[in-house]
Amino acid sequence: MYLSIGRWSAVLLLCFRTGLVCCQTLVNRANVVDQTSDLKHRYDYVVIGGGTSGLTVANRLTEDPSVSVLVIEYGPIDNLEPGVLVPGLPPPKEYSRNYMSVPQSGLNNHSQPVYSAAVSETFTPPSAEIAAEYPISSDLGPHGTDGPVQSSFPNYQYPVLKYFYKAWNSIGVPSNPQPNTGRAVDAFYSTLSESALNQSRSSADTAYFRPIAGKRPNFHLLPLHSVTKIMVDKKKRATGVQYVSRNNTKVVQSVSAKQEVILAAGAPRSPQILQVSGIGPRKLLAGLGIEVVEDLPGVGYNFHDQPAMFTGVTCEWTWTSRVGHPDWYFSNQSWVDQQLALYYENRTGPVTQAYLSGTTVAFLSLQTLTPNNYHSLISSARSTSLPPTLPPFAATEPTILSGYKAQQRLLLDSYASPSVAVHELAASGGETIPLVLLKPLSRGSVLINTSDPLADPVFDYGTFKHPVDMKVFVEIVKTFRRFVDAEPWRAVGLRETKPGLQVQSDSAIEEAVREMTQSTWSHPVGTCAMMPRGLGGVVDSGLRVYGINGLRVVDAGVMPTVPGTHTSSTVYAVAEKVRVLILFSVITPLLFPNGVGRSGR
Numbered sequence: 001m002y003l004s005i006g007r008w009s010a011v012l013l014l015c016f017r018t019g020l021v022c023c024q025t026l027v028n029r030a031n032v033v034d035q036t037s038d039l040k041h042r043y044d045y046v047v048i049g050g051g052t053s054g055l056t057v058a059n060r061l062t063e064d065p066s067v068s069v070l071v072i073e074y075g076p077i078d079n080l081e082p083g084v085l086v087p088g089l090p091p092p093k094e095y096s097r098n099y100m101s102v103p104q105s106g107l108n109n110h111s112q113p114v115y116s117a118a119v120s121e122t123f124t125p126p127s128a129e130i131a132a133e134y135p136i137s138s139d140l141g142p143h144g145t146d147g148p149v150q151s152s153f154p155n156y157q158y159p160v161l162k163y164f165y166k167a168w169n170s171i172g173v174p175s176n177p178q179p180n181t182g183r184a185v186d187a188f189y190s191t192l193s194e195s196a197l198n199q200s201r202s203s204a205d206t207a208y209f210r211p212i213a214g215k216r217p218n219f220h221l222l223p224l225h226s227v228t229k230i231m232v233d234k235k236k237r238a239t240g241v242q243y244v245s246r247n248n249t250k251v252v253q254s255v256s257a258k259q260e261v262i263l264a265a266g267a268p269r270s271p272q273i274l275q276v277s278g279i280g281p282r283k284l285l286a287g288l289g290i291e292v293v294e295d296l297p298g299v300g301y302n303f304h305d306q307p308a309m310f311t312g313v314t315c316e317w318t319w320t321s322r323v324g325h326p327d328w329y330f331s332n333q334s335w336v337d338q339q340l341a342l343y344y345e346n347r348t349g350p351v352t353q354a355y356l357s358g359t360t361v362a363f364l365s366l367q368t369l370t371p372n373n374y375h376s377l378i379s380s381a382r383s384t385s386l387p388p389t390l391p392p393f394a395a396t397e398p399t400i401l402s403g404y405k406a407q408q409r410l411l412l413d414s415y416a417s418p419s420v421a422v423h424e425l426a427a428s429g430g431e432t433i434p435l436v437l438l439k440p441l442s443r444g445s446v447l448i449n450t451s452d453p454l455a456d457p458v459f460d461y462g463t464f465k466h467p468v469d470m471k472v473f474v475e476i477v478k479t480f481r482r483f484v485d486a487e488p489w490r491a492v493g494l495r496e497t498k499p500g501l502q503v504q505s506d507s508a509i510e511e512a513v514r515e516m517t518q519s520t521w522s523h524p525v526g527t528c529a530m531m532p533r534g535l536g537g538v539v540d541s542g543l544r545v546y547g548i549n550g551l552r553v554v555d556a557g558v559m560p561t562v563p564g565t566h567t568s569s570t571v572y573a574v575a576e577k578v579r580v581l582i583l584f585s586v587i588t589p590l591l592f593p594n595g596v597g598r599s600g601r
Helices: 006-014 023-027 052-061 128-133 159-170 204-212 270-276 282-287 318-323 326-330 333-346 374-382 392-396 398-415 467-484 506-516 568-591
Strands: 042-048 069-072 121-123 149-151 186-189 219-222 225-232 238-245 248-263 301-303 308-314 360-364 423-427 432-437 444-447 458-460 495-498 551-553
Touching (some): 042 238, 052 069, 052 204, 052 219, 149 204, 225 248, 308 467, 326 333, 374 398, 432 467
Parallel strands (some): 042 069, 042 248, 069 219, 248 551
Antiparallel strands (some): 186 360, 225 238, 238 248
C-alpha cells in the first residue's frame, strides 16, 4: 500500500473545515471505562459487542436515564484518524478482527477470510451535477430525514462510469432511479453511509456513540475486553457475563445483568459465545466437556455469505490517464497526495468515494441473468438432495434439515421473481469488477473445537456445496461478458483481462470461478437464525434465545437467509427494533399477569 497518510493526520485531528471534529471531541469520552474497577457490579443490560448493532441498542436503551447499560467490546476505541472518517482511505487494520476459514472444497481447497469489524437515516439528495449525470430519483418519500445515520452521495464520480448505465441499457437492463421502494433491481446509483455535510463516513460510532459520549452516565463502554461466558442460573435465566482483558487473559471477571444480556458479537462470533456457555448442539458441547445448559442444535449452523469473484478489465480511454482511477491508490503516490489535498481543502474529488467501492451497481434477478434458462435452474435446485450439500451434523439433525428445506422453498420462490436480485455487479472505475452471488443456496457452520473461549472457532462457509450455486455463477460470468462487450464500452476500449477470453466453455468458466472467488462479500449471516425451534432456529420473533430467559441476539446472525443486498441497513433496523421488543417484554407481564405463551420455547 503506497498511501502516505501520516502527514495528513495532524490536519484532520486539528479540525475539519466544516466542523466535523475537533480535539475536544477526541477526549470527550467520559463513559468509556478504562479500568474495570470503575465498573458497576450490576447493570440493567449487558451488551456483548460494540459494533453496528451493539452501539445502536445501547444508545436507544440509555435514552431512559433510569436504565443502565454496559457494552463490552473486543476492539479499541478509534481516534477518528483519517482511515476511520475519510471514505477513500482504507480503514486502519487495528480495528479489524479477521480470521481464516477451513479450506473450501468448492474453491479448490483455498482457505477464505472471515471479516469482522471490531434503519433510521438522514438522507441528503445528490449535488446538482451528480443528479444531472446519473439516474437518481428526486423522490424523497422512501428516505428518512431525521435519523442518526447519514445517507448521501459522494460529490465526485470517475467520468468513465457514465458509460456504466449506457452499457447496461444497451443489453436490455434498464436504469432504476429509485431502488429504495422495495424493488432494488437493475442498474442504479447507490447511496453510501456518508455525511453530505463534510463527505465523511457515517457509522454506528459516529451516529450512536460519539453524539452522546460524556453525556449519559448510564452508558458505559468497556473496550479491549473479551466475553468468555454468558452466566445462566438454574432457572435458565441469563444473569450476566464473564470477561477478560486482552492484556491479561488469566484474570476472569464478571458483571451482572438485572434485565438482559444482549449478544451483538456478529454472525461469526455470537455462536461461539453461546456454545462455550453451554448453549448449542448437545453432541458438540458434550464432546468437548462443556456442561449443556440448553440443547439448541441450530447454534452455529446455517452460516453463509455472498461469494464474490473479482474479475479484471482494462480501459484505453484517455480520460483515465488524466483524471486517474481507483487503482492509482496503489501505484501513483503523487496523485494520491493531490487528491487528499483536494479533499481536505474543499471536500471533493475521488477521496469522497468509498475505498475500493462505489455507487454504480447493478442488481440483477435470475430472469435477467438468464431469461431462457432460469426455470431449469430452479427445477434443478428443487430436485437436488440437500443432505450431501450440508455440514455432517446438519445433514442428519431433523430440525436443521427441515429448516434448510423450508429456506430452499422460499429462496427458489424468490429466484423466480423478476423483482428479487440474485446477483450484484459493482463498478468503482478501476480495473477490478466484483461479481457477487447475493442469495446462495449453500450453507456452512461456525463451531468450536475446544472449550477454550479465547480460541477461534472453526469457520466453514460451505461455498458452492450446493451445485446450483455454481450453475448460477456461470451465468453471472456470461452476463458480465455481455456487459463488458456492450457497444458503449467498446467505444472507449474496455476489455476483459480476467479470467480472460481464452476461458470459454462452461467447465472452464467454472474452474476460473473456483480459483478467483472468495467466500465472503463481508456480509456473514445465519448462525443464530430467527426461525421456529423445530426448524433449527436459535431465536424467536422477539430475538430471544430459545430456552433461556433474559438473553437476546441482535446481530446479522439472526437473519435466516442473507438479503439480496448489503446487510448494514438491515442490522441497524434489527437493532432499532430491539428497544420496542424489550419495552413489550417489560409491559406484557403487567398487562397479562397470568402469562402469555411463547411459541417454540
